[in-house]
Amino acid sequence: MKNETMDVPLFNPEISKADKKVILDSLQSSILSGGPNLKKFEALFAKHMGTKFAIGVSSATAALHLSLLSQGIGKGDEVIIPDFTFVATANAVALTGAKAICADIDSTLNISIKDIERKITKKTKAVIVVHFSGVPCKMNEIKKIVKKYNLKLIEDCAHAIGAKVDKKFVGTFGDTGCFSFFATKNMTTIEGGMITTNSRVTANKVSSLRAHGITKSVSQRYGSKHPWDYDVDEPGYNFKLDEMRSSLGISQLSRLDKIIKKRQRIAKYYNQKLKNVKGIEISNLNNKNHVYHLYIIKITDDFEMSRNTVHKQLKNEGIQTTVHYRPIHEFSLFKENKPEEFPNTNKAFAECLSIPFFVTITKKQQDYVIRKIKEL
């Protein structure tokens, strides 16, 4: 066994038998988009999260984009985002015509609250926080800052569905919460997203913008005398979530709590086995609110091998790892954000490595990953 290699992927989505059944059932209907499954998924999601509204969209990127538009963000405005996030957070800002102003992170890999305050100018209209890797941001402190400066608050919950702060789910603190159901996420519709909000005005606005700017929903139109009687008062997008994805979302949401508990158990095993390895630091070790979209280790100077070499050596052993993510300031599109402003992000980017993590990972696979890291 010693010299044998084993292929261990970074992610491996779980589509259960029940998931497959609801997908096939949804295809039996004559309504494949804008039908009862979407309505049901939205209602169940809002109930689960404890928000008044939930609006299904085609991705978290669409959710962020429409959230910003619904808050009136556009050209001439600045939106503060963390430098350490997936580019979708920054792109959503750029797509509205506003400028993405990056803030550094703190030791949790989440946006630094001090740096948010430092980056506020007269042009700042909103803050987007990202609950990075599944660790909730300090929402009570962030709420105080946005209130003090009268800013809009959008939560990027792409990594953190089910995470809580003081028993309240992330995605319920801001003007909107934006969720991703991409294939690797804690629950999936393959591609898909959701916007949560307690504001009826915001809910109506994003509902219209996701469907071409049309002011009436499909059911409102077909329930009326003339389905073609509707208005368009601004250009919208086609960011709809179809019936098949919605049915998958309903099925996955019904076992979300179990999925999270399982992810926390898997993380606990890695924690136990890796926490005493010299030179390896486990990101957010002992954070009980972590819902583990990613399991991140930091390869510090004491490991005496660079992070890039660790990645390469593990790849040679069949183990897939990666870095989440290249900081926003490194992209040409966002180069107005200068590298020297982000010492913590730069350090995290040099040290972090995401290792294989998914609900169906076996003990054998975990033991193999652990052994290969220890043997380096």
Ligand SMILES: Cc1ncc(COP(=O)(O)O)c(C=O)c1O
């Ligand atoms: C932090 C963050 N925000 C937004 C997104 C965009 O999600 P989607 O792929 O659903 O558009 C991602 C995707 O990985 C992400 O990691």
